[in-house]
Amino acid sequence: xxxxxxxxxxxxxxxxxxxxxxxxxxxxxxxxxxxxxxxxxxxxxxxxxxxxxxxxxxxxxxxxxxxxxxxxxxxxxxxxxxxxxxxxxxxxxxxxxxxxxxxxxxxxxxxxxxxxxxxxxxxxxxxxxxxxxxxxxxxxxxxxxxxxxxxxxxxxxxxxxxxxxxxxxxxxxxxxxxxxxxxxxxxxxxxxxxxxxxxxxxxxxxxxxxxxxxxxxxxxxxxxxxxxxxxxxxxxxxxxxxxxxxxxxxxxxxxxxxxxxxxxxxxxxxxxxxxxxxxxxxxxxxxxxxxxxxxxxxxxxxxxxxxxxxxxxxxxxxxxxxxxxxxxxxxxxxxxxxxxxxxxxxxxxxxxxxxxxxxxxxxxxxxxxxxxxxxxxxxxxxxxxxxxxxxxxxxxxxxxxxxxxxxxxxxxxxxxxxxxxxxxxxxxxxxxxxxxxxxxxxxxxxxxxx
Ligand code: TYD
Ligand code: MG
Numbered sequence: 001x002x003x004x005x006x007x008x009x010x011x012x013x014x015x016x017x018x019x020x021x022x023x024x025x026x027x028x029x030x031x032x033x034x035x036x037x038x039x040x041x042x043x044x045x046x047x048x049x050x051x052x053x054x055x056x057x058x059x060x061x062x063x064x065x066x067x068x069x070x071x072x073x074x075x076x077x078x079x080x081x082x083x084x085x086x087x088x089x090x091x092x093x094x095x096x097x098x099x100x101x102x103x104x105x106x107x108x109x110x111x112x113x114x115x116x117x118x119x120x121x122x123x124x125x126x127x128x129x130x131x132x133x134x135x136x137x138x139x140x141x142x143x144x145x146x147x148x149x150x151x152x153x154x155x156x157x158x159x160x161x162x163x164x165x166x167x168x169x170x171x172x173x174x175x176x177x178x179x180x181x182x183x184x185x186x187x188x189x190x191x192x193x194x195x196x197x198x199x200x201x202x203x204x205x206x207x208x209x210x211x212x213x214x215x216x217x218x219x220x221x222x223x224x225x226x227x228x229x230x231x232x233x234x235x236x237x238x239x240x241x242x243x244x245x246x247x248x249x250x251x252x253x254x255x256x257x258x259x260x261x262x263x264x265x266x267x268x269x270x271x272x273x274x275x276x277x278x279x280x281x282x283x284x285x286x287x288x289x290x291x292x293x294x295x296x297x298x299x300x301x302x303x304x305x306x307x308x309x310x311x312x313x314x315x316x317x318x319x320x321x322x323x324x325x326x327x328x329x330x331x332x333x334x335x336x337x338x339x340x341x342x343x344x345x346x347x348x349x350x351x352x353x354x355x356x357x358x359x360x361x362x363x364x365x366x367x368x369x370x371x372x373x374x375x376x377x378x379x380x381x382x383x384x385x386x387x388x389x390x391x392x393x394x395x396x397x398x399x400x401x402x403x404x405x406x407x408x409x410x411x412x413x414x415x416x417x418x419x420x421x422x423x424x425x426x427x428x429x430x431x432x433x434x435x436x437x438x439x440x441x442x443x444x445x446x447x448x449x450x
Contacts, residue, residue, distance in 0.1 A: 068107040078252015090220035091233035106139035120171030239355035256296030274301035277354040287374030291366035292405035299408035303353040306370035322352030338394030362399035364390040388420040396420035
């Protein structure tokens with residue numbers, strides 16, 4: 001029985017007889033795509049083989065890992081590189097992905113791992129120049145400059161490296177896919193081949209993907225589900241700090257971060273990020289609050305800065321760097337509705353110092369404190385850290401890892417902390433704790449506001 005192609009809506013799954021811009025059953029636009037008809041398949045007796053079913057309890061050794069010696073990278077990977085894993089490293093163009101991976105390849109190579117670095121963006125001479133600048137010209141890394149993925153896979157098959165770096169996926173192309181390099185189908189197909197190769201041959205593969213603004217070139221997002229580990233390399237252009245963040249990791253904790261500094265000769269590890277993020281803090285400025293946060297398994301202290309100024313716009317500005325803007329709106333609304341501190345007619349600027357991005361709800365209290373401090377022009381004591389989640393009722397909720405946050409603060413010379421009541425503070429030596437149950441009481445005590 002021969003059938004024509006089906007047109008299937010990718011949103012609701014409805015099957016249509018012809019293509020249309022809008023799906024008639026769910027109303028979604030541009031969601032209908034052609035799908036090859038499913039063949040009749042073999043006779044029942046020939047369908048499939050039985051697969052092996054094993055016990056969950058069977059002993060399985062933890063995957064052997066290779067450490068690069070770059071501690072910040074190894075920790076983000078969950079303790080080192082796992083053989084046969086596929087790792088996606090995403091980030092804005094120019095943020096330092098190629099630099100990081102060339103340094104990583106050199107470090108892995110020095111531990112005796114066979115590493116290949118395949119660049120589709122730069123000629124071999126350019127990569128060599130970069131290596132010289134980084135002082136890595138003598139590292140035993142194999143270098144290739146190629147964009148034809150079929151040739152690259154054949155080479156990997158022959159060379160059998162333990163680690164191959166593909167920089168970047170948007171430059172790779174497969175001859176059996178008709179669209180241009182960088183298109184969704186090329187990027188997907190190329191990544192699929194690479195991930196398959198990693199699993200079959202036991203080579204760990206790092207795929208570099210540029211984050212792109214909406215447009216003709218596919219970003220790394222569409223590959224996240226295909227790989228084992230997704231790392232994003234982020235940072236502000238003007239800042240020298242770079243943060244490598246694990247957003248997905250089948251072999252370790254997600255949310256782990258590694259902090260680097262871009263220097264004249266490559267990326268340097270930052271071993272104590274808290275000290276660095278707080279290093280150029282001015283003493284007792286209104287609008288500044290220190291948040292004791294947790295990034296992955298590690299406590300990190302950051303300074304939250306707020307500026308509040310009269311606005312001459314009909315809709316006052318709300319400008320946020322390093323935090324979710326929705327979170328800022330919520331906190332402003334809670335301050336207005338529960339604590340009677342209005343922000344109408346005021347421009348609000350909020351910034352996390354040092355180019356760090358904070359995603360924890362535990363930052364709420366420090367954000368609120370910075371905002372009220374800026375508005376009332378009253379400084380928060382410079383030796384105080386704050387953390388706690390604010391609920392819509394204005395109550396403060398305890399957050400996880402209170403003890404670790406306090407320990408890190410004490411280590412960096414802070415001597416008091418404001419935190420939600422009922423937090424499991426444990427032993428906080430040398431820290432004076434101010435537990436508070438709701439936001440209104442806190443802003444009243446601290447700033448005499450509300
Ligand atoms: P790159 O690794 O090429 O970025 P990506 O691969 O993510 O596009 O990094 C390029 C930037 O890094 C470039 O603006 C110059 C800067 N850089 C340094 O500051 N120091 C260095 O040692 C190197 C190699 C690059
Ligand atoms: Mg690059």
